[in-house]
Amino acid sequence: MKGEQHMNELIEELKGKLIDLLNLTDVTPAQFDADARLVGGELGIDSIDVLEMVVMVEKDYGVVINSQEVGEKVFASLTSLADFIRTNAPGKAV
Amino acid sequence: MIPGAVFIAAAGIVSPLGKGLAATEAALRDNRSGISPLEVFPLLHGTPLPVGQIADSESTLWPPRTHRLAREAARMALAACPEPPDAIVLGCTTGGILTTEQLLRTDERNQQAYRYHGLGSVAEDLAEYCGCTGPALTVSTACSSGAVAIALALNLLRSGRMRRILAGGVDSLSRLTYFGFHSLQLVDRNGCRPLDVSRQGLAVAEGAGLLLLTAERPDTPLAVLLGAGLSCDAHHPTAPHPEGQGALLAMKAALEDAGLLPAAVDYINLHGTGTPDNDLAEAKAIVSLFSTPPPLSSIKGATGHSLAASGGIEAVVSALAVSRDFVPGTTGCGQPDPALQLTPQMACSSQPVATVLSNSFGFGGNNGCLLIGKSGSTLPAAKKEKGDLLAIHGCACLSGAGLKQATLAQLRLGKPVAGMLASDQLAHHLPPKLVRRLKRLSRLALLLASAAHADTGGKAPPAAIFMGTGWGALSETWDFLHRLTESGEQFPSPTDFVGSVHNGPASQVALFFKATGANVTASGGDYSFEQAVLTAQTLLAETGQSALLLGADEGHEPFSRLLDPSIDSGPLADGGGALYVNREPQGARCLMRLLFYGRGNEAELPDRLIAALDGAATMRHTYAAVLAGVPAAKDAQGNGQLDALLARINPDLPVCRYRQWTGEFASASAMAAVMAVSCIESGCVPGTLTGGGDIQLQPAERLLVLGTGPCLTAMEFFRP
Numbered sequence: 001m002k003g004e005q006h007m008n009e010l011i012e013e014l015k016g017k018l019i020d021l022l023n024l025t026d027v028t029p030a031q032f033d034a035d036a037r038l039v040g041g042e043l044g045i046d047s048i049d050v051l052e053m054v055v056m057v058e059k060d061y062g063v064v065i066n067s068q069e070v071g072e073k074v075f076a077s078l079t080s081l082a083d084f085i086r087t088n089a090p091g092k093a094v
Numbered sequence: 095m096i097p098g099a100v101f102i103a104a105a106g107i108v109s110p111l112g113k114g115l116a117a118t119e120a121a122l123r124d125n126r127s128g129i130s131p132l133e134v135f136p137l138l139h140g141t142p143l144p145v146g147q148i149a150d151s152e153s154t155l156w157p158p159r160t161h162r163l164a165r166e167a168a169r170m171a172l173a174a175c176p177e178p179p180d181a182i183v184l185g186c187t188t189g190g191i192l193t194t195e196q197l198l199r200t201d202e203r204n205q206q207a208y209r210y211h212g213l214g215s216v217a218e219d220l221a222e223y224c225g226c227t228g229p230a231l232t233v234s235t236a237c238s239s240g241a242v243a244i245a246l247a248l249n250l251l252r253s254g255r256m257r258r259i260l261a262g263g264v265d266s267l268s269r270l271t272y273f274g275f276h277s278l279q280l281v282d283r284n285g286c287r288p289l290d291v292s293r294q295g296l297a298v299a300e301g302a303g304l305l306l307l308t309a310e311r312p313d314t315p316l317a318v319l320l321g322a323g324l325s326c327d328a329h330h331p332t333a334p335h336p337e338g339q340g341a342l343l344a345m346k347a348a349l350e351d352a353g354l355l356p357a358a359v360d361y362i363n364l365h366g367t368g369t370p371d372n373d374l375a376e377a378k379a380i381v382s383l384f385s386t387p388p389p390l391s392s393i394k395g396a397t398g399h400s401l402a403a404s405g406g407i408e409a410v411v412s413a414l415a416v417s418r419d420f421v422p423g424t425t426g427c428g429q430p431d432p433a434l435q436l437t438p439q440m441a442c443s444s445q446p447v448a449t450v451l452s453n454s455f456g457f458g459g460n461n462g463c464l465l466i467g468k469s470g471s472t473l474p475a476a477k478k479e480k481g482d483l484l485a486i487h488g489c490a491c492l493s494g495a496g497l498k499q500a501t502l503a504q505l506r507l508g509k510p511v512a513g514m515l516a517s518d519q520l521a522h523h524l525p526p527k528l529v530r531r532l533k534r535l536s537r538l539a540l541l542l543a544s545a546a547h548a549d550t551g552g553k554a555p556p557a558a559i560f561m562g563t564g565w566g567a568l569s570e571t572w573d574f575l576h577r578l579t580e581s582g583e584q585f586p587s588p589t590d591f592v593g594s595v596h597n598g599p600a601s602q603v604a605l606f607f608k609a610t611g612a613n614v615t616a617s618g619g620d621y622s623f624e625q626a627v628l629t630a631q632t633l634l635a636e637t638g639q640s641a642l643l644l645g646a647d648e649g650h651e652p653f654s655r656l657l658d659p660s661i662d663s664g665p666l667a668d669g670g671g672a673l674y675v676n677r678e679p680q681g682a683r684c685l686m687r688l689l690f691y692g693r694g695n696e697a698e699l700p701d702r703l704i705a706a707l708d709g710a711a712t713m714r715h716t717y718a719a720v721l722a723g724v725p726a727a728k729d730a731q732g733n734g735q736l737d738a739l740l741a742r743i744n745p746d747l748p749v750c751r752y753r754q755w756t757g758e759f760a761s762a763s764a765m766a767a768v769m770a771v772s773c774i775e776s777g778c779v780p781g782t783l784t785g786g787g788d789i790q791l792q793p794a795e796r797l798l799v800l801g802t803g804p805c806l807t808a809m810e811f812f813r814p
Contacts, residue, residue, distance in 0.1 A: 023530040025521075044527050047333060051278060051588040059585045 010082045018078070021056055022049050034078040050075055057081070063088045098353065098474035099320050100251045102305050102466070103258075103312040106170030107410045108163050109301040109397045110146035114170055119414055122422045123442050127396045129285050129297045129426075134159075134267045135192070138583045143276065144285045146299025146398025147267055155197070158190035158210050159266035159300070161219050163403075167302035168220050171260060175306065178225040180256040182217050183247040184232050184304075185239025185263030185402040187595065189213040191571075192268040198575055208656050212565065213596065214618035216264060218693075218804070227694040227702075228256065229805075231625050232617045234566070234596035236456030237367075239263050240303060240405025242614055245322035245462050249632045251309045252477060262304035262406030270571070271298050271401060273578055274591030278332065280369050286399070288366035288392035288424055289373050289438045291431040296367040299398025303406030305413070317413035320354065320449070320465040320474055323347025324633070326559070326613035327459025328604040331592050333371055334455060338379030341365075343610060344461035345383055345451060352465045353474040354449065356384045359465075361421050363412050363452040364438075366392020367399050368426070376453065377434035391439040395426020405454035405462060412450040412466040420444050457592065458601025460613050482631045484643070485682035485814065488550030488674035490542050491768035492646075493756060494667060497545055501765075502772055505755055508782035512667040512757025514649045531589055532602060533569035534648040538670060539599035540606060543642050546672035547607070556674060558611035558634060558641035559600045562626030564619050564760020565657055566596035568650035603642060611639060620660070620725045622647075623671075623764040624807045627688045636677050645764025646670030659727035660758040667757020671764035673771070679814040684774040686767070690808040696731070699806040700738040707808060710742045717810070718795040719748040719779045721766045724802050726758050732802030739800075748784035755783065763801055763809075770797045770811040 015029040024043060039045050053075065054065050063085050065071050074084045107114065110128025111121035132142035152162060190210035197207050214232045221230035233243040240263020247261035275281050275298050282295035307319060325347060327340030349356060365376055380387050393411060400407060415421060423441040430438055448471055452464045493501040494513020501511045520537050521529065529537055539561065547555065570593035578586045597615040604613050612633050616625035623645030630643045649666030679685060690706040692699055707713050724732035740747055752766040773779045774797060779789040793813055801807035
C-alpha cells in the first residue's frame with residue numbers, strides 16, 4: 001500500500017534525523033526499534049530531547065506540538081511520531 | 095573563634111518593581127507587579143512575552159546593560175559608606191551577552207568591541223567603580239548565583255581576612271535567556287503565577303541586588319546574615335529533583351550553619367519561579383522540613399525571575415522584611431495549587447518578622463539558601479576557624495598533548511603542549527550515552543574530573559565541586575545564538591541553551607559523581623581557576639568532605655579569538671587541570687593554598703603580595719621556583735610585575751612562564767597547578783621549563799604559581 005510505504009520511508013527518515021539531532025552515536029538505524037518506548041527508554045531520551053524534537057518537527061515538517069498531553073502521546077514511539085506527522089503535515093496528501 | 099553572623103550594613107536594589115529600598119517596599123506593600131511585554135530589544139515576529147524589565151533610558155553597547163544595572167545597585171549600597179569594600183562577590187550569568195548578541199549580528203570582528211563579554215568583567219567594573227583592591231569574584235551557578243555569591247561572601251568574612259564585602263547578583267535581559275527559557279517551554283504567556291493551580295512558568299527578568307556585608311557591627315545595620323547553605327541536586331541538567339531533595343539539603347544546611355531550628359523561621363521567601371516542577375519540588379521540601387510551615391510567598395510574580403540577580407534581590411527583600419516587619423504577598427497567584435499542601439501569603443501583610451529563609455535554586459541543581467535576621471536578633475555562636483590549606487590526593491590535566499602522563503612527558507622533553515585535543519580523542523575516553531548532548535567544555539571537565547578521581551587510587555567520590563572557567567561553554571553559546579539568528583528567531587535549540595550556562599560543566603561533574611555538596615562555578619577571565627581555589631578553600635568543610643577543584647576552558651573557532659585578547663592568529667589551545675582535594679594532609683601528594691589575590695593600584699601590587707607572603711626574606715628561603723602566568727595581552731604589565739617581584743625576592747629565582755608551554759587560554763593556571771603538584775611529588779622541576787638545569791627540591795622548599803596582569807595572584811604548593 002502506498003500509505004504504508006510512505007510511513008516506512010518517514011520512519012526511516014526520522015531515525016536518521018533523531019540519531020543526528022540527539023547525537024545517538026552508539027545507535028544505528030537498523031538497531032533503532034520504531035515501536036520501542038522513545039522517551040525514558042533505553043536510548044536515554046529525556047525531557048530536553050523531547051523539546052529538541054518538538055522544534056525539529058515544527059521546523060522540518062511544519063507540525064506544531066503545543067501541549068504536554070499531545071507530546072506524551074506523540075513521542076511514545078517513533079511510529080507514533082511518524083503517524084502524527086503524517087496525519088498533521090500541512091498540504092501533504094497522505 | 096570567628097563570628098557566626100555578619101551584618102547587612104546597606105543594600106542596593108534595581109528591579110522591575112523600582113529602584114531603591116523605599117520604592118521596592120512600596121511596590122511590595124501594594125502587591126504591584128512589574129511584569130510587562132518585552133521592550134528591551136525588538137523581535138522579528140510574534141507577540142512579546144511578559145518579562146520583568148527595568149526602565150533604562152540608555153541603550154549604549156558599552157558598558158553593557160548588565161554592567162549598568164550592577165553599577166546602579168552598587169551606588170545605592172555604598173552611598174552611606176563610600177570606603178571601598180575588601181572584596182566583591184557577584185553572581186552573574188549574562189555578563190555582556192546582550193551587547194555580544196548585537197555585535198555578532200553585525201559580524202563585528204574587532205576584539206575590543208567584545209571586552210565586556212566575560213561574566214567577570216561586571217565584577218571587575220564594579221571594583222574599578224568603587225576602588226576595591228581585593229578580589230572581584232564572580233559566581234555563576236545559574237539562577238542561584240546571587241544567593242551563592244552571598245554565601246561565599248559570608249564565609250570569606252568569617253575567615254577573618256576581610257571586613258567588608260559587596261555581594262549579590264545581577265543579570266540583564268538578553269536574547270539568550272529570553273529565547274532560551276522559551277525554548278524550554280518554561281515561560282508563562284500569561285505572566286508569572288507562582289504556586290497557582292494553573293501556573294505555566296516563569297517570566298524572565300533582569301535586575302540587581304547587592305548587600306554591603308560587614309564583619310563588624312555598623313551603627314544602624316539593616317539586618318543580619320545568620321547563615322547559608324549550599325547543595326547540589328546531582329539529578330538533571332535542568333529539572334529539579336522531583337522530591338526537592340537538593341532544596342531540602344540546602345535549607346537544612348543553612349539552618350545548621352546558623353544554629354537554628356526550623357521553628358525559628360517566621361517567613362520563607364520561596365524560590366517560587368512559577369514553573370510547575372519547581373514549585374512542586376520546593377513545596378515538597380518545605381513540607382518535609384517544617385511540621386507547620388511559617389508564612390511563605392514568592393515575589394517572582396511581581397519581579398519576574400531575574401536569574402543571577404534574583405538571589406541578591408530577594409536577599410534585599412528579606413532584609414527589608416525583617417527591618418520593616420512585613421511579609422510580601424504572592425502576586426500573580428489567584429488560586430493556590432492544592433497539590434502543594436501549602437498556604438501561601440497571598441497579599442502583603444504587616445507583621446513582626448525576625449528571621450527569613452530565602453531560597454534560590456538553579457539549573458544543574460545548584461542550590462543556595464540564606465537566613466536573614468533582624469538586626470537585634472541573637473547572633474549565632476562563634477565558629478571554629480577554618481584553615482586555608484587544601485590537601486591534594488589526586489590530579490589530572492589535559493592539554494593538546496593529551497592527559498597528564500602525555501602532557502608531563504612532553505614538557506620534560508622541552509616541547510610545548512599547547513593545542514586542542516581532537517574531539518574524537520576526547521570522546522574516546524567518555525561513554526557515548528553520558529556525553530551525547532555535551533559539547534567541548536563539558537567533555538573536557540568530565541574527562542579531567544574522572545581522571546583526577548581515578549588518580550587518587552580509590553578514594554570516595556568527591557562531594558563538592560568547585561570549577562573555574564574564563565569563558566564557559568562557548569560552543570553551546572555560539573551554536574544557540576547562531577541557530578537563533580539563522581532561523582529568524584524561530585527555532586532556538588533548548589539543548590544548546592541548557593548547555594550554555596557556565597555551571598553546566600560542573601553540574602555534569604556532579605551528576606557523574608552524584609556529588610550533592612556545594613557546587614560552585616567561578617568565572618574571572620585569566621584568574622578563574624584562582625577564584626575557584628579561593629572558593630574551595632573558603633567553603634570546603636573541615637572534615638569528612640572531599641572536593642573536585644578544576645579549571646578548564648575550551649578553544650572555539652571563531653568565538654575564542656573574538657573574546658580572549660591573549661589569543662593571536664596562531665592555533666588555538668585549550669584544556670585545564672583538576673585536583674581532588676580535602677583537608678586531610680595525611681597521605682596527601684601535595685598541599686596548596688591561595689595566599690594573595692589583589693587588584694588595582696598597579697604600583698603597590700608587588701609589595702602587597704610580598705607582605706602577604708611574609709616578606710621578601712622569607713620568600714627567598716621558601717620558594718625554589720616560580721611558575722608565572724603572563725597572559726599575552728598583558729605581557730608588558732605582567733613581566734613588569736614579575737621583574738619587580740624578583741628584584742625584591744631573588745633576581746636568580748628560576749621562572750617558568752607557563753603559557754609558553756600550555757598555550758594561551760583563560761584557565762591555563764589550572765594546568766600550571768598540576769605541573770606544580772607533579773614537581774613537588776617528584777622533588778624536581780625539569781630544567782626544560784625554567785631554561786636552566788633540573789632543580790632538585792629540598793623537602794621544605796615550595797613552588798609559587800603566580801598570576802599577573804590586571805590582578806596579581808599567588809598560590810603555593812608544598813610537601814605535606
